[in-house]
Amino acid sequence: MGFRRKDLLGTRDLSAVEIRTLLESAESFKEIAERPLKKVPALRGKTVVNLFFEPSTRTRTSFEIAAKRLSADAVNMSASTSSVVKGESLVDTVDNLQAMAPDIIVVRHKFVGAAHLIAGRIGASVVNAGDGANEHPTQALLDLLTISEHKKLEPGLIVAIIGDIAHSRVARSNIWALTTLGVTVRVCAPPTMLPRGLEEIAGVKVCSRPEEALEGADVAMMLRIQLERQDRLLFPSVRDYARIFGLNRQRLEIAHPDAIVMHPGPMNRGVEITSEVADGKRAVILNQVSNGVALRMAVLFLLGGQGS
Amino acid sequence: MPKINKNIICDSKEMDRILARIAAEIVARNKGCRKLALVGILTRGVCLARRLQGIIREISAQELSLGILDITLYRDDLANATHHPVLRKTEIPFSLDGATVVLVDDVLYTGRTVRAAMDGLIDFGRPQSIQLAVLVDRGCRELPISADYIGVEVPASPQDRVMVRFKESDGFDLVTVTPRSAFQGE
Numbered sequence: 456m457g458f459r460r461k462d463l464l465g466t467r468d469l470s471a472v473e474i475r476t477l478l479e480s481a482e483s484f485k486e487i488a489e490r491p492l493k494k495v496p497a498l499r500g501k502t503v504v505n506l507f508f509e510p511s512t513r514t515r516t517s518f519e520i521a522a523k524r525l526s527a528d529a530v531n532m533s534a535s536t537s538s539v540v541k542g543e544s545l546v547d548t549v550d551n552l553q554a555m556a557p558d559i560i561v562v563r564h565k566f567v568g569a570a571h572l573i574a575g576r577i578g579a580s581v582v583n584a585g586d587g588a589n590e591h592p593t594q595a596l597l598d599l600l601t602i603s604e605h606k607k608l609e610p611g612l613i614v615a616i617i618g619d620i621a622h623s624r625v626a627r628s629n630i631w632a633l634t635t636l637g638v639t640v641r642v643c644a645p646p647t648m649l650p651r652g653l654e655e656i657a658g659v660k661v662c663s664r665p666e667e668a669l670e671g672a673d674v675a676m677m678l679r680i681q682l683e684r685q686d687r688l689l690f691p692s693v694r695d696y697a698r699i700f701g702l703n704r705q706r707l708e709i710a711h712p713d714a715i716v717m718h719p720g721p722m723n724r725g726v727e728i729t730s731e732v733a734d735g736k737r738a739v740i741l742n743q744v745s746n747g748v749a750l751r752m753a754v755l756f757l758l759g760g761q762g763s
Numbered sequence: 764m765p766k767i768n769k770n771i772i773c774d775s776k777e778m779d780r781i782l783a784r785i786a787a788e789i790v791a792r793n794k795g796c797r798k799l800a801l802v803g804i805l806t807r808g809v810c811l812a813r814r815l816q817g818i819i820r821e822i823s824a825q826e827l828s829l830g831i832l833d834i835t836l837y838r839d840d841l842a843n844a845t846h847h848p849v850l851r852k853t854e855i856p857f858s859l860d861g862a863t864v865v866l867v868d869d870v871l872y873t874g875r876t877v878r879a880a881m882d883g884l885i886d887f888g889r890p891q892s893i894q895l896a897v898l899v900d901r902g903c904r905e906l907p908i909s910a911d912y913i914g915v916e917v918p919a920s921p922q923d924r925v926m927v928r929f930k931e932s933d934g935f936d937l938v939t940v941t942p943r944s945a946f947q948g949e
Contacts, residue, residue: 457849479849479850480849480850482852483833483850483851483852483853484850486852486853486854490886490887491887491888492886492887494886495836495837495883495886496836496837496882497835497836497837497841525836753850756836756850759841
C-alpha cells in the first residue's frame with residue numbers, strides 16, 4: 456500500500472500508486488499553510504539535515520520550511536561552510552553525520568548518484584534534492600501536484616518540456632513520473648541540448664520545433680537556460696535561443712486554450728520565457744513554489760520514522 | 764465459516780432515537796450560545812456530526828457550522844507506527860476564537876484520539892469551550908477524558924471489538940460488539 460520506502464532518490468523507480476499517494480498526502484498538507492498557526496507536531500523530535508553541496512535558495516528553504524512546519528529540527532549544512540572545503544570526502548562527511556543520528560538527510564550534490572551512495576551507507580532516510588543532471592524527484596512531484604490542480608494526470612494529457620533537457624534533472628524526473636502515469640511528454644530543445652535515446656522511452660516524443668511540441672499541449676514547462684554554460688557553445692546566442700525556443704504570447708496560443716505555463720525557476724526573463732507570459736494569467740509558477748512546501752512536507756512525513 | 768457471536772447494541776431505529784436525544788441535549792445545554800459549532804473527527808465522527816447538524820436544524824432552526832478534523836498529524840503513536848495511516852484533509856472554514864465547539868466522534872475508547880483532536884483544534888484558535896459528543900463510550904480510558912454527550916455506554920474489554928456503521932459510509936446504521944470469546948473458536 457501507499458509509500459513505504461526508506462529513501463526518495465528519484466522518480467524513475469516509483470510506481471503510479473506511490474506517486475499518487477505522495478500527491479494525495481501533499482494535497483492534505485496544503486491546508487496547513489493557510490492556518491494562523493502553521494505547525495503540526497507530526498515529526499516532533501526528528502532531525503532533518505539539509506546537506507547542500509551546490510548552491511540553492513529555493514529548494515533548501517522549501518525543505519527547511521517543510522521540516523519546521525512538521526515540528527522537526529532542521530539543520531542546514533552547505534558546502535561552503537563545511538569541512539568539504541577542508542578536503543573531507545563525501546563518505547567521511549556522511550559517516551560523521553551518521554554519528555550524530557539524524558532521521559532524514561536531504562542532499563544535493565553535483566555528482567550523479569551521490570544521494571544513492573549516502574542512502575546505502577546510512578540508516579537515516581535520504582531525500583535526493585538533485586544529483587548532477589540525474590534526478591530532482593521533489594521538483595517533479597511538486598510539478599505534478601501543480602498540474603493536478605488544473606488537469607487530470609491521465610493518458611491523453613500532453614506536457615511539453617522545452618529547454619536544456621540534457622543538463623536538466625528536473626526534466627528527467629518529470630519525464631519518469633509523467634510517463635509512469637501514462638501522460639504524453641513532448642520534449643523540445645536545440646540538438647546540442649537533447650540527450651540521446653529519449654525517443655526510446657514509451658510516452659516521449661522528441662520535437663525539433665517548439666511549435667510542434669506546443670500544438671494542443673495542456674502544459675508548457677519551460678526549463679532554465681544555464682547561461683553559465685554559454686561558453687560551451689550549445690547555442691549560437693542568447694538572442695537566437697529566445698527567438699527560436701523562448702515562450703512568448705504568440706507561441707503560447709498554439710497550445711490548448713486552457714494550457715498552463717510552468718517553470719522550475721530561477722527564470723531568465725526574456726530568454727526561455729517572456730515577462731508577459733511569466734506574469735500572465737496562465738502562469739502557475741508561484742503555485743509551484745507554494746506546492747513545493749506541501750509536497751516536501753508529505754515526503755518528510757511519509758519517510759519520517761521509516762529509517763532507523 | 765463459523766458463525767461469530769456479535770451482539771447488536773443498536774440498530775437504525777435505535778440510532779435515530781439516540782441521535783435525536785444527543786441533539787436535544789446539545790441544544791438545551793448551549794441555549795443562548797451565539798457561536799456554536801460541530802467538529803467531526805474523520806472518518807465516522809464526520810458522518811455523526813453531519814447527522815447532528817441536520818437534526819439540530821430541524822428541532823431548533825439553528826444552522827451550526829461544521830468542521831472536519833483529521834488527527835493523524837497529532838497522534839502520539841506516529842513514531843512507532845509501522846506505516847503511516849492515510850492523511851486526509853482538515854477543513855475548519857470558520858473562526859474558532861470564542862466559539863463553543865462540540866467535538867464529535869463515533870467511539871470513545873482510550874481517549875487518545877480526543878487528546879489529539881483537542882491539540883489540533885487549539886492550533887486553529889482559542890475556543891471558549893470544547894465539549895465532547897460520542898455515540899458509544901466503551902470505557903478503558905488511558906487518559907483523564909470524559910464525554911459530555913453519550914449515546915450508549917458499552918462496558919467492553921480491550922480485546923472486544925466495537926464496530927459502528929453509518930448509512931453514509933457503509934450503507935446501514937449499526938453498532939455491534941463482538942466479545943473476545945467469539946474469536947477464540949476461530
